[in-house]
Amino acid sequence: MKPLVSPPVAKSTVDPAARRRTVDFGRTVLTLRAGRGVSVRAGVRVAVTCVVLLLAAAAFAVLALGTGEFTATPAEVLQALSGDGSRAVRLVVVEWRLPRVLLALLVGAAMGVSGAIFQALTRNPLGSPDILGFSTGAYTGVLVCVVFIGKSYPATATAALAGGIATAVLVYVLSLRRGVQGFRLIIVGIAVSAVLSSVNQWFIIKMDLQTAVAATIWGKGTLNGLGWDQVTPAAAAIGALCLGVAALGRRLQVMELGDDAAAAVGVGVERTRLAYLALGVALIAAATAVAGPISFVALAAPQLAHRLARTAGIALVPSAAMGALLLMASDFAAQRVFAPTQLPVGVVTVSIGGLYFVWLLARQARR
Structure with a gap:
């Protein structure tokens, strides 16, 4: 026998x-x-996508600053922003229009980041703060503040944060059965949002006519009448919260893989989930305190950014850039398309986001 x-x-x-x-x-x-x-x-591709989205948002910002009853060319707008140009152009562009543009960019970015957080935590494209009821809860807190305390930005911001956190705790507790699952969290959030919407309508009915009309318009989501008094506190709050999200590093991507996979690599699942939940609710509460409960931006921005950047999961920076672009473009349409009437920006986002929501539901049903 031959050896092998x-x-x-x-x-x-x-x-x-x-x-x-x-x-x-x-x-x-x-x-x-x-x-x-x-x-x-x-x-x-992610970096290029972010740059393109920010440039598009900047283009809409320049258009918004230079169009209206008082028009200015893009060159005059840039001169006014740099401190040059005529006094009239600087007054209109910098003092009157620039605060609204900055708030549109800030609020849109905050909604994009908040939507990305909740969609990653629930691992579901329907998991946004407006679907989960956190925006509605923040609006409830603002209405309670308006009825019993008064309307000032520090008071409404605190009330929005309290209402959003209380709603988040309620949804979290009702969903906590053998661990928190994304689909259960969404179903409970929709139910809680429906109840809070009825509560909000009851508060509006109990207000005097003038306050009720203002609260109803603001409840649709609007940037009308905002100025520099709101820019500084909003920028400080949203900036601090975004730094808090950045301090958590890449844990959101690990959480998106599932609780078992996150725990296997040493991530404290419940502690990390609660940290992201608190930051996401605080972001949407800060945005609601400024502009009211604007719908569908937090829902659509992360998914659109995900498809453009082709990231493995939900990415925060592209979502922030897409949210800023969506709200800036929607506010420009609300101001200029139906001029001289200025619509609340929430009306435009609902019209656009409703079509996206129907497409998303149909896509999920085919899966």
Whole structure:
């Protein structure tokens, strides 16, 4: 009997460096190092998508600043923003119109980040704060403040945060059965939102006529009548909350893989979920305190950004850029399309978002 001899293994003649160059890792990644072990990695497509979205939002911002009853060319708008140009142009562009534009960008970005957080936590494209009822709860807190305390930004912001957090706690507790599941969280959120909508209508009925009309218009979501008094506190609150989200790192992407996978790599699932839940509710409460419960921006922005950037999961920065663009474009349409009548921006977002919502439901049903 012949002994079993393994055939000789041919040595590869391919240069290892050349073999590494031919490997396709799926995407090109940029790495920015700031020193002391701090670095930021982002895919080229993600970075390009964010830049394009921000440039589009800036273009709508320049159009909004230069159009209306008093018109100015884009060059005059840029001169006014840099401190040059005529006094009349600076007055209209910087003092009257710029606060509304900045708030549209800030509120839109906050809604985009909040929507991305909840869609990643629920692992469902329907998991946005307006569907879950957190926006409605924040609006309830504002109405309670208007009826019993009065309308000022610090008071309404605190009431919106309290209402949003109370709603989130209620939805979380009612969904807490053998762990929190995304689909159960959405169903409970829809039910709680329906109840709170009835409560909001009851508060409006109990108000005097003038206050009720103002509360109804504001409840549709509007940026009308906002100025520099709202810009500074809104920017400080939203900026601090976004820094808090950034401090959590990439844990949201790990949470999107599921509780078991997150726990396997050492992530405290419940603690991390509660941290993201608190930050997401605070972001949507800050946005609601400024502009009211604007619908569908938080729902559509993360999914549209996800499809454009082709990220593996829901990404926060593209969602923020898409949210800023959506709200800026919607507010420009609300001001200019039906001029001289200025519609609440929420009317435009509902009209556009309703079509997106129907398409999303049909797509989910086919799956």
